[in-house]
Amino acid sequence: MNTMQAIVFEEAKNFDALRRKEVDKPQPKPTEVIVQIKACALNHRDVWITQGLYPSIKVPIILGSDGAGFVEQVGSDVGKQWLGKEVIINPGLGWGDNPRVQSDDYRILGLPDNGTQAQFVAVPAANVLTKPAYLSFAEAAATPLGGLTGYRALFTQGQLQRGQNVLLTGIGGGVASLMLQMAVATGANVYVTSGDAAKIDRACHAGAQGGVNYKDKDWPQTLNKLLLNSKVANKQIDLIVDSACGDGINDLIKIVKPGGRIVFFGMTKGIPSKLDVGKLFWKQITLQGTTMGSNADFAAMLELFQKHKIKPTIDGPYPFNEYKLAYERMMSSSQYGKIVLEVD
Numbered sequence: 591m592n593t594m595q596a597i598v599f600e601e602a603k604n605f606d607a608l609r610r611k612e613v614d615k616p617q618p619k620p621t622e623v624i625v626q627i628k629a630c631a632l633n634h635r636d637v638w639i640t641q642g643l644y645p646s647i648k649v650p651i652i653l654g655s656d657g658a659g660f661v662e663q664v665g666s667d668v669g670k671q672w673l674g675k676e677v678i679i680n681p682g683l684g685w686g687d688n689p690r691v692q693s694d695d696y697r698i699l700g701l702p703d704n705g706t707q708a709q710f711v712a713v714p715a716a717n718v719l720t721k722p723a724y725l726s727f728a729e730a731a732a733t734p735l736g737g738l739t740g741y742r743a744l745f746t747q748g749q750l751q752r753g754q755n756v757l758l759t760g761i762g763g764g765v766a767s768l769m770l771q772m773a774v775a776t777g778a779n780v781y782v783t784s785g786d787a788a789k790i791d792r793a794c795h796a797g798a799q800g801g802v803n804y805k806d807k808d809w810p811q812t813l814n815k816l817l818l819n820s821k822v823a824n825k826q827i828d829l830i831v832d833s834a835c836g837d838g839i840n841d842l843i844k845i846v847k848p849g850g851r852i853v854f855f856g857m858t859k860g861i862p863s864k865l866d867v868g869k870l871f872w873k874q875i876t877l878q879g880t881t882m883g884s885n886a887d888f889a890a891m892l893e894l895f896q897k898h899k900i901k902p903t904i905d906g907p908y909p910f911n912e913y914k915l916a917y918e919r920m921m922s923s924s925q926y927g928k929i930v931l932e933v934d
């Protein structure tokens with residue numbers, strides 16, 4: 591069989607040009623494997639690309655960075671022992687040797703290379719790892735990009751420790767929901783924000799200490815009250831991890847403790863029109879950007895998941911044919927957790 595079913599994005603800035611169709615099945619280069627995808631997950635990146643809001647968009651392209659499945663074929667330089675193995679894919683290709691920053695060749699699976707929203711994908715053998723046995727394919731597919739980004743944000747960059755207070759903004763988001771699970775497992779006290787009270791409730795059931803609605807103007811004061819009334823001795827926010835940015839970053843600068851850290855990895859609310867630089871230097875705050883993670887971050891993230899048997903929160907899974915509904919759920923922030931498609 592030399593063809594496969596895939597979701598192909600065929601025309602820039604046109605969401606209607608996202609179509610399920612039959613395309614050529616990929617063939618492995620010598621150092622690659624072909625993974626038969628059992629489940630794939632969406633990331634906001636996929637939506638940004640369909641909206642023309644991502645650099646270097648090329649079409650046609652099969653989107654999708656997250657996936658899990660079986661190794662179906664191996665390239666000539668790859669050991670045959672991988673054949674038939676259940677694997678999870680690390681979507682960060684070509685990070686390089688520097689743990690501080692990715693190489694110039696770094697790219698994320700799903701643009702410019704064809705991604706996981708297909709029956710088969712070609713990836714370097716170095717980017718497949720054995721799927722943790724306790725995770726289903728859907729759970730494994732929900733883990734890679736968000737788990738990697740969240741792990742690096744919380745631990746490699748954020749230096750989060752047991753007993754510290756961390757604020758995670760927009761907890762309904764895919765990365766944020768994974769960070770909640772990792773931070774709780776580590777013994778940190780997690781506070782959250784969301785635009786939806788039901789999502790705050792869900793987060794509290796999953797171990798958060800409390801949460802506030804970022805749509806309320808005085809949410810920073812409400813959060814302060816929450817901290818003062820909490821049973822936890824530590825009444826200050828040590829670390830904030832955010833991917834909304836926009837002018838809201840100035841609230842975060844206000845909230846974080848003197849000497850605290852703000853780690854950010856996205857700008858869902860755009861670029862800030864102003865930045866309270868005075869508070870930033872007076873409070874000696876570290877403002878730290880982060881993107882994806884190294885292969886060592888990915889391995890450490892999987893180790894943390896296995897140690898605590900963390901299962902990602904899934905929105906779905908939805909059948910492969912319902913890909914448009916899945917994208918629309920992400921566009922309207924309707925999801926809680928990672929939106930997953932099961933590939934037939």
Ligand SMILES: NC(=O)c1ccc[n+]([C@@H]2O[C@H](COP(=O)([O-])OP(=O)(O)OC[C@H]3O[C@@H](n4cnc5c(N)ncnc54)[C@H](OP(=O)(O)O)[C@@H]3O)[C@@H](O)[C@H]2O)c1
Nearest residue numbers: 634760761762763764765784785833834855856858881882
């Ligand atoms: N640099 C990187 O390596 C990297 C990696 C992954 C993602 N990203 C970026 O990070 C962002 C999140 O990605 P994702 O895949 O987790 O997206 P997602 O699942 O679509 O989550 C986005 C979330 O943003 C939250 N949000 C909306 N307005 C907000 C506000 N004013 N304040 C705080 N939160 C707000 C919403 O939370 P509620 O639903 O709780 O209201 C929403 O669920 C995107 O911009 C993405 O492009 C970057």
